[in-house]
Amino acid sequence: MKNGNLKIAVQKSGRLSEKSLELIEESGIKLTQEGKLKLISVGQNFPVELLFLRDDDIPQYVADKVADIGIVGENEVMEQDKPVDIADRLGFAKCRLSLAIPQDIKYNGLTFFIGKKIATSYPVILEKFLKEKKINAEIHEISGSVEIAPSIGLADAIFDIVSSGSTLISNRLKEVEIVTRSEAVIISNREMTSEKKQILEKLLFRVHSVLNAKNNKYILLNAPNGNLDKIIQLLPGMKSPTIMPLAEKGWSSLHSVVNENDFWQIIEKLKEYGAQGILVIPIEKMIV
Ligand code: ATP
Ligand code: MG
Numbered sequence: 001m002k003n004g005n006l007k008i009a010v011q012k013s014g015r016l017s018e019k020s021l022e023l024i025e026e027s028g029i030k031l032t033q034e035g036k037l038k039l040i041s042v043g044q045n046f047p048v049e050l051l052f053l054r055d056d057d058i059p060q061y062v063a064d065k066v067a068d069i070g071i072v073g074e075n076e077v078m079e080q081d082k083p084v085d086i087a088d089r090l091g092f093a094k095c096r097l098s099l100a101i102p103q104d105i106k107y108n109g110l111t112f113f114i115g116k117k118i119a120t121s122y123p124v125i126l127e128k129f130l131k132e133k134k135i136n137a138e139i140h141e142i143s144g145s146v147e148i149a150p151s152i153g154l155a156d157a158i159f160d161i162v163s164s165g166s167t168l169i170s171n172r173l174k175e176v177e178i179v180t181r182s183e184a185v186i187i188s189n190r191e192m193t194s195e196k197k198q199i200l201e202k203l204l205f206r207v208h209s210v211l212n213a214k215n216n217k218y219i220l221l222n223a224p225n226g227n228l229d230k231i232i233q234l235l236p237g238m239k240s241p242t243i244m245p246l247a248e249k250g251w252s253s254l255h256s257v258v259n260e261n262d263f264w265q266i267i268e269k270l271k272e273y274g275a276q277g278i279l280v281i282p283i284e285k286m287i288v
Pocket of ligand 2 (some may be wrong): 029054056
């Protein structure tokens with residue numbers, strides 16, 4: 001297997017697959033062989049090779065150098081507890097790992113769980129948490145459909161992934177403790193050759209420019225000169241906003257970049273300050 005390509009483990013099919021591939025493609029990497037039976041795919045214009053695996057196997061494969069890096073949920077990294085590094089956080093597949101109990105049962109704090117039976121697919125994370133909190137409970141490991149465990153009498157509580165909470169509600173459960181949070185991350189082997197480290201650096205640079213672009217929008221607007229100062233305060237841009245006079249006297253055109261998180265708040269203020277003709281444009285790549 002003499003080959004200088006950076007091997008990237010991605011989930012074969014599941015919640016991470018599409019976004020993982022999208023990120024790699026948006027990083028400008030063209031891949032060979034798409035299709036249902038994919039096992040391996042090779043970068044045509046960048047030295048990478050994708051291995052499609054079950055997400056549970058990714059931390060082990062990266063620790064064993066079968067793959068150099070992997071894209072996987074942080075929850076899986078914590079649960080497997082393998083010797084790998086987190087090279088980057090990717091901001092998708094965000095969820096939390098929480099304890100939940102039946103809706104109609106009163107909850108009075110963590111001591112509730114003493115002597116209780118908790119069903120989970122994440123026994124390692126749960127055990128660590130319970131130990132830290134000095135709670136003695138029974139962990140019942142099951143591999144799927146954890147949320148039905150209380151209603152069939154298998155457990156008193158569950159510890160599972162929650163995102164919107166709708167699965168809990170439809171199973172008449174309530175979230176009572178958030179134990180930890182998770183998102184997709186890039187994990188890396190700890191003993192990469194310098195050649196592979198260089199490829200990883202280049203890849204991370206591209207990934208950052210894609211993620212930054214997704215988190216920001218380019219904004220153009222017309223503003224009355226009298227309120228320019230206030231508007232500039234709102235729109236710091238990458239350095240400062242670009243301002244150009246309009247043909248109409250007393251008005252300027254202003255260009256800047258805004259973060260998605262602050263976006264609506266800023267738009268409201270801009271309108272208050274008399275901004276008109278506001279255009280918001282997606283950014284494809286953003287290099288800071
Ligand atoms: P595999 O067949 O590869 O083992 P899986 O069934 O174990 O897949 P998925 O359900 O595809 O896993 O979830 C993959 C990852 O996506 C999880 O480990 C978690 O990080 C994240 N995830 C799971 N459920 C949600 C959710 N509801 N919202 C957001 N992210 C989630
Ligand atoms: Mg899995």
